[in-house]
Amino acid sequence: MTSKDETVIEKRLLLGPGPSNPSPNVLQALTRPMLGHLDPRFLEIFDVCKDRLRQVFRTENELTFPVSGTGTSGMEMLMNNFLEAGDEALIAVGGFFGGRMADFAERIGAKTTRYNYEWGTSINKDEFLGLIEKTKPKFVGIVHAETSTGVIQHMDEIPATVHKNGGILCLDCVTSLGTCELEIDGWDIDIAFSCSQKGLACPPGLSPITVSKRAMDRLKKRRTTIPSFYFNLKEILAYIDDSQKRAYHHTAPISMIYGLHEGLREILEEGLEARWQRHRDNAHYLIKNATGIDLTPFVKEEDRLYAVTTFMIPNGVDDQSVRSQLLNKYGIEIGGGFGKLAEKIWRIGLMGSNSKKEHVDRLFEALGAII
Template structure:
């Protein structure tokens, strides 16, 4: 019989779940059209609106991971030949370009140095009349937060473009205000600051973007026009349900419970808790003599990137942390795979004892 292994998940995701989210997974299973489950679904959508900072009727948990949220964002909004400007400052900006191009877009990437925030002026100067501007709020590959509020202001002041935003590593951990910032389409994941297992993609689209959607997108499963008849739109408007697919009822129950935990604490209190934990970790790493990777002023509190010291085997350190302390941290991405560590303090891990444990274990492993 396989033994149960419990890890401290301090990498870029997944994070350890909130206990309430774990309890939600173990609740008695309901049918996906059971009125009791539909009440849970509707409440989950309501709670997601709070987490997103939106009143959008079409705010729902897509039955797939965050990457499917990205697919849904583009497959429903990109018409063949549309110009899509993508701010690229890491791996997930690059992935946006790939997905948009597969949907038939003319992609205009605006490259930024990895470790730096996006520059709204450069993004807007890339094309005079894009149909879509896309950006990552919290770039998981580099630990950088970009100013989506400033980008939204710039996009809507000078173009008629839709603003598509990746909030996978920001939702539930740092300030996120979709309506105030002009986000037309947003997608996220459950496995990071929301403190829920991977498997769902919290998604939101406003009326403006929905009116301009692709009427018959190439993906039947991710067609928001069909999905809206089952969740999100149907629940918000109190309308009848149309069967689309068998929803992952246990995962939605878990998300419902995890969001309830966050809202009970208070969303802004949760943001503050992540900020305090991230600052304590970054201060401790610098006191240890380590160099942070992301530029100062744009560092994420929930995901810290740190340069691997010269002469240190990145993989060996990660292996020692895992085997000796049951601590997982992540390697870097792309060209920084062996020269950067990614350390996440997300969801229930954003707390002082997690910071102390991680710093002590890393200091001992490095002999510092």
């Protein structure tokens, strides 16, 4: 195989649950000249990223930065730092990623209560608030946008109840950051993590996180050692925090940070609320057009995510065959279901620079020809 052959990759339109196609400017930013991770110019770029992330998370949390790993690494960092063996944890599980959060809590050795709710719905608020009052958890974990089911979770009184009972609230914003309403400070969320390859229109490989002062105070009172070095917030602060000496912790993934820097710039240029509106409009356009080929949304309107819409696969339609034809004949990727939703739903993502009416048209043209 010559070098020329092997590097040819057909362009794909990625309309699954992620990764999405990065913005062209972001891809170009990856090729910027390499700098050292302690070079003042790089630290300046890194600090701009932190500031822009604060704007996109809608927070003033000083400790807001991209973890050097994929979205899952942000979950691991937050849970490893803010949850200890023996702690009472309450995790809401209404999909694959809620389940993963609960698995993490159990791995840490926390006394974990799983609040199981129906896949495809949101939390029953009264039940959940009651559980918080009853178990008084030190740590509550909720998936804001459950990518496996297409459900958004509204916060309402949850944060206040968590705090009243002495806990902190961790929000999985992997699919919501940059795609829909998210107000870290406005809703009083303590810690949150996301990823680079969905609403931020960057390649996968970074996990933006934000940590409140309340959570940092809690970190200082840990009884046990943080089990990880790579994901150790105390250790990493010496590099992240611009009031400190910028001690070496690990070599930052410079090129990926360049991409994030550009992706965030584009978001702020578009305007965060305009971006949310665009995602909302195009999700509505998707759903309106889906009726033409008999696709019914899996989630009722008020619980629906804008970034990833889930549809029930019509009776008699073969999941695998349709998806592989879409990919191989039309170069379009959509997502199948996970776990108990396997072969039952499709997950169609319109995220970041992929949230466009013309992509919806292209998808339905192809689906119309296949089904």
